[in-house]
Amino acid sequence: xxxxxxxxxxxxxxxxxxxxxxxxxxxxxxxxxxxxxxxxxxxxxxxxxxxxxxxxxxxxxxxxxxxxxxxxxxxxxxxxxxxxxxxxxxxxxxxxxxxxxxxxxxxxxxxxx
Numbered sequence: 001x002x003x004x005x006x007x008x009x010x011x012x013x014x015x016x017x018x019x020x021x022x023x024x025x026x027x028x029x030x031x032x033x034x035x036x037x038x039x040x041x042x043x044x045x046x047x048x049x050x051x052x053x054x055x056x057x058x059x060x061x062x063x064x065x066x067x068x069x070x071x072x073x074x075x076x077x078x079x080x081x082x083x084x085x086x087x088x089x090x091x092x093x094x095x096x097x098x099x100x101x102x103x104x105x106x107x108x109x110x111x112x113x
Contacts, residue, residue: 017051029097036088
């Protein structure tokens with residue numbers, strides 16, 4: 001996929017993400033994760049559940065290769081890009097609970113290689 005197509009895909013996906021605070025009443029495990037950003041070489045990933053589209057500020061879950069200290073909070077999309085995180089283009093929106101299961105499966109498969 002060329003860059004212009006990726007940007008269009010990103011814009012379409014971005015348009016579907018709820019605004020900040022729209023899912024406050026939704027329990028964490030039921031929040032829909034619309035995007036996954038990652039730096040796979042060091043095991044960092046971020047799940048995006050809400051987005052202020054004007055400020056490019058997201059609310060989501062950050063795991064910096066340490067499940068014990070992973071947490072929900074605000075994430076600057078610009079900082080992700082500045083630090084060479086990449087958007088996972090093949091990510092399909094799912095609940096946080098399912099996203100965690102996918103990541104656990106991915107990590108198990110990665111350790112088997």
